[in-house]
Amino acid sequence: MLDLLLRRRARSLTNTLRRFTVYEWTRNAAFACAGLGLLYGLHYGFFRLLRYLMTIELLGPLLMWKLTAMMFLMTLSMVTVSSLLTALTTLYYSHDLRFLMKAPVSLRTVFLDKSLESAFFASWMIGLVLVPYVLAVSRVLHLGWGFFAAFAAALPPFLLLAASVGIGFTLLLLYLFPSSRTRDVVWVFSSLSLTMMYGLVRFAQPERLIRPDALKVVAEYLNFLQAPTAPYLPSWWLARGLRAAADGRWLDYARDAALLWAGAAAVYALLVALAGATYFIGYSGAQEGTLRRRVHAFAPLLGPALLWKEWVIFRRDVKHWSQMMLIVGLVFVYLFSIQRLPLDSADLRSLVSFLNVGTAGFVIAALGLRFTFPSVSLEGRSWWVLRSAPLDVGRVMRQKFAFSAVPMLTVALVLGMMTNHILGADRFTAWLSLGALLTVALGVCAMGVGFGSLFPRFSVENIHQIESSLGGFVYMASSLFYIGLTLAILAAPMQMHFSERFGRPVWDWRVLAFSAASWLALNLFACVTPWILGRRALENHE
Amino acid sequence: MIEIEGLVKRFGTHAAVAGLDLRVGSGEIFGFLGPNGAGKTTTVKLITGLLKPTAGRVRVAGFDVATQTLQAKRAMGLVPDEPFVYPKLTGAEYLRFVGELYGVPLADMRRRIPELLEMFELSSWGGELVESFSHGMRQKLVLAGILLHDPKVLVLDEPMVGLDPKSARLVKDIFLKLAERGTTIFMCTHVLEIAEKLCGRIGIMIEGRMVACGTLAELRAQSRTDGLDLEGVFLSLTGGAECSTLLRFL
Numbered sequence: 001m002l003d004l005l006l007r008r009r010a011r012s013l014t015n016t017l018r019r020f021t022v023y024e025w026t027r028n029a030a031f032a033c034a035g036l037g038l039l040y041g042l043h044y045g046f047f048r049l050l051r052y053l054m055t056i057e058l059l060g061p062l063l064m065w066k067l068t069a070m071m072f073l074m075t076l077s078m079v080t081v082s083s084l085l086t087a088l089t090t091l092y093y094s095h096d097l098r099f100l101m102k103a104p105v106s107l108r109t110v111f112l113d114k115s116l117e118s119a120f121f122a123s124w125m126i127g128l129v130l131v132p133y134v135l136a137v138s139r140v141l142h143l144g145w146g147f148f149a150a151f152a153a154a155l156p157p158f159l160l161l162a163a164s165v166g167i168g169f170t171l172l173l174l175y176l177f178p179s180s181r182t183r184d185v186v187w188v189f190s191s192l193s194l195t196m197m198y199g200l201v202r203f204a205q206p207e208r209l210i211r212p213d214a215l216k217v218v219a220e221y222l223n224f225l226q227a228p229t230a231p232y233l234p235s236w237w238l239a240r241g242l243r244a245a246a247d248g249r250w251l252d253y254a255r256d257a258a259l260l261w262a263g264a265a266a267v268y269a270l271l272v273a274l275a276g277a278t279y280f281i282g283y284s285g286a287q288e289g290t291l292r293r294r295v296h297a298f299a300p301l302l303g304p305a306l307l308w309k310e311w312v313i314f315r316r317d318v319k320h321w322s323q324m325m326l327i328v329g330l331v332f333v334y335l336f337s338i339q340r341l342p343l344d345s346a347d348l349r350s351l352v353s354f355l356n357v358g359t360a361g362f363v364i365a366a367l368g369l370r371f372t373f374p375s376v377s378l379e380g381r382s383w384w385v386l387r388s389a390p391l392d393v394g395r396v397m398r399q400k401f402a403f404s405a406v407p408m409l410t411v412a413l414v415l416g417m418m419t420n421h422i423l424g425a426d427r428f429t430a431w432l433s434l435g436a437l438l439t440v441a442l443g444v445c446a447m448g449v450g451f452g453s454l455f456p457r458f459s460v461e462n463i464h465q466i467e468s469s470l471g472g473f474v475y476m477a478s479s480l481f482y483i484g485l486t487l488a489i490l491a492a493p494m495q496m497h498f499s500e501r502f503g504r505p506v507w508d509w510r511v512l513a514f515s516a517a518s519w520l521a522l523n524l525f526a527c528v529t530p531w532i533l534g535r536r537a538l539e540n541h542e
Numbered sequence: 543m544i545e546i547e548g549l550v551k552r553f554g555t556h557a558a559v560a561g562l563d564l565r566v567g568s569g570e571i572f573g574f575l576g577p578n579g580a581g582k583t584t585t586v587k588l589i590t591g592l593l594k595p596t597a598g599r600v601r602v603a604g605f606d607v608a609t610q611t612l613q614a615k616r617a618m619g620l621v622p623d624e625p626f627v628y629p630k631l632t633g634a635e636y637l638r639f640v641g642e643l644y645g646v647p648l649a650d651m652r653r654r655i656p657e658l659l660e661m662f663e664l665s666s667w668g669g670e671l672v673e674s675f676s677h678g679m680r681q682k683l684v685l686a687g688i689l690l691h692d693p694k695v696l697v698l699d700e701p702m703v704g705l706d707p708k709s710a711r712l713v714k715d716i717f718l719k720l721a722e723r724g725t726t727i728f729m730c731t732h733v734l735e736i737a738e739k740l741c742g743r744i745g746i747m748i749e750g751r752m753v754a755c756g757t758l759a760e761l762r763a764q765s766r767t768d769g770l771d772l773e774g775v776f777l778s779l780t781g782g783a784e785c786s787t788l789l790r791f792l
Binding site for chain 2: 298387389540
């Protein structure tokens with residue numbers, strides 16, 4: 001029966017592709033090319049890094065494989081976190097579950113079908129980023145396509161194993177706490193634990209281990225490089241297997257690949273076996289709404305109705321709380337990492353403070369992908385309420401913007417001010433970087449609402465489907481390009497400022513005026529273009 | 543109150559609505575019937591401004607839906623075929639939200655919301671999240687939402703689906719009362735009995751075209767089905783007689 005369920009997905013995909021118009025083919029091909037370009041950029045960066053590592057005598061290969069193992073470990077943890085967020089909606093709230101649960105299909109088959117879907121959504125994008133990395137390894141070591149094929153064969157069980165954590169956790173959580181209120185509490189505590197775990201791992205300063213000066217003797221450092229990275233985790237099996245494939249030890253590779261496949265098969269067999277007794281109890285509990293009487297006061301609303309609605313819905317959805325906790329954890333870890341940077345001179349600290357516009361901008365853009373970009377699509381099937389009301393689409397967009405702008409500006413302010421404080425940046429750099437970061441936050445927010453309106457997906461059942469859609473990619477790529485251009489434009493005044501610090505006053509007001517005009521033009525273009533296109537698309541959305 | 547002229551809506555090469563002309567007057571209850579896929583819901587979406595027409599014009603309460611969209615929407619109330627409402631709002635909060643969107647004064651909301659919840663027997667559910675409501679309760683909540691802002695035109699797509707007999711009776715009485723007060727009601731339904739009892743005029747749409755329109759007597763005359771009830775007229779116009787042939791295969 002599972003093959004039938006999987007065939008329906010394949011059929012849906014082919015039907016969608018068959019019905020593409022020439023415009024849709026062209027548009028998707030253009031975006032696919034842009035995506036490939038981005039992957040190539042990543043590949044190029046990885047290639048340069050690995051090639052540099054390989055030039056280090058004796059340690060080069062050790063460093064490269066250590067980095068590979070750490071990349072896989074990072075992928076494993078990211079997919080695990082992602083699966084925690086995806087599994088609940090996919091396993092218990094998918095639109096097609098009402099049909100599947102009524103059909104004469106075994107519960108275990110439905111569970112397996114939904115688990116595979118959940119694993120796919122949680123891992124495909126993160127897994128895709130490994131491709132340019134492994135291709136770079138292959139190029140640096142002059143390995144053929146056989147090596148890449150070995151990676152491709154071992155990747156699916158690795159991602160499945162990583163995603164199984166979220167699936168298993170959700171299955172047990174919903175079974176043990178079918179009552180929605182208890183489940184919400186447990187969900188929040190789980191997220192809190194995850195955030196704390198993340199913080200603890202970071203505060204343990206693992207980067208000390210890859211800095212030779214942090215270890216007492218060379219032998220200790222060599223031992224670290226040669227030692228397995230988390231040997232009991234699938235990420236190490238994948239790294240070890242690929243190293244064996246690179247060395248031509250195919251039997252060893254086959255052993256690790258078999259370990260991955262067998263591990264994935266065993267874990268999913270266990271989950272499926274458990275699902276027989278637990279899945280339906282959780283599903284049944286998930287269908288019950290939260291019965292919690294609320295007294296409605298008829299006081300005037302503090303602010304426009306749309307903002308009030310956004311706030312009420314946001315604070316009642318427990319999934320948002322867990323993400324807020326993760327963001328707070330992320331901000332702390334970010335600031336901690338800044339504090340631990342080995343920067344000796346004041347000039348270097350000021351430079352990093354300026355470059356912080358790029359890295360903190362990336363964090364803000366990633367937050368926008370999670371919160372701002374999906375905000376229009378999350379109106380979902382209730383969109384008709386706003387669309388049939390005497391309400392201009394632009395007003396809906398403006399209020400979505402206002403709702404997102406406050407937290408985004410707060411994060412930008414905290415990251416900007418705290419980083420400048422920690423680094424002790426000079427006044428000019430501090431003000432410039434803070435101003436730039438706040439502008440970036442507003443720009444990214446406007447782009448999130450604009451692109452979210454340009455690519456609305458009202459009928460999706462999972463927020464990850466919105467994030468990982470074509471529109472999500474366009475938003476993220478545009479945001480990164482915008483942040484990069486911001487840095488490039490502001491580099492001119494920064495350069496003049498540094499020249500002055502070094503005793504060479506070279507303030508050229510024409511260059512300064514040009515930078516200011518370019519910055520203004522960039523922000524206008526970045527905010528207004530997606531906004532206008534998005535508004536038009538939303539007005540004509542059918 | 544509703545004026546439709548040469549309305550066309552194409553999806554690719556398929557014409558969901560292929561040239562519709564219709565006028566529904568003030569205080570009239572108009573029934574809009576047709577088999578599945580006839581273009582009824584598309585027509586509802588075109589009237590309420592949820593879709594842009596390929597050609598033609600719709601005026602509601604004197605406002606052009608394409609150019610005076612906000613004024614037209616302010617004069618209208620829609621009950622869609624599927625009553626999806628924000629699941630994380632309570633029943634009372636949803637009504638409050640709708641009231642704010644339509645500019646209902648706070649004092650009126652304070653009075654009307656408890657009244658409407660009481661009328662639809664939702665008083666004890668007003669403080670619960672909509673996610674815990676049944677389909678019928680959501681339908682009643684949506685109906686309460688449109689009554690809150692007292693629109694001049696009601697556009698209803700299957701308003702009785704999911705309602706229990708008592709609520710269905712209540713809703714019918716409400717519609718009749720509103721029509722008496724001059725409200726225009728445009729109603730899509732598959733329940734022919736309701737259409738026969740409530741609607742002054744009935745239009746039957748097939749494949750995007752209105753094939754018959756008028757009172758029941760006029761429909762009988764148009765379809766040459768003297769003495770038949772609305773079901774008989776409908777089946778004769780939509781080819782329902784073929785069903786009996788098909789049923790023999792069962």
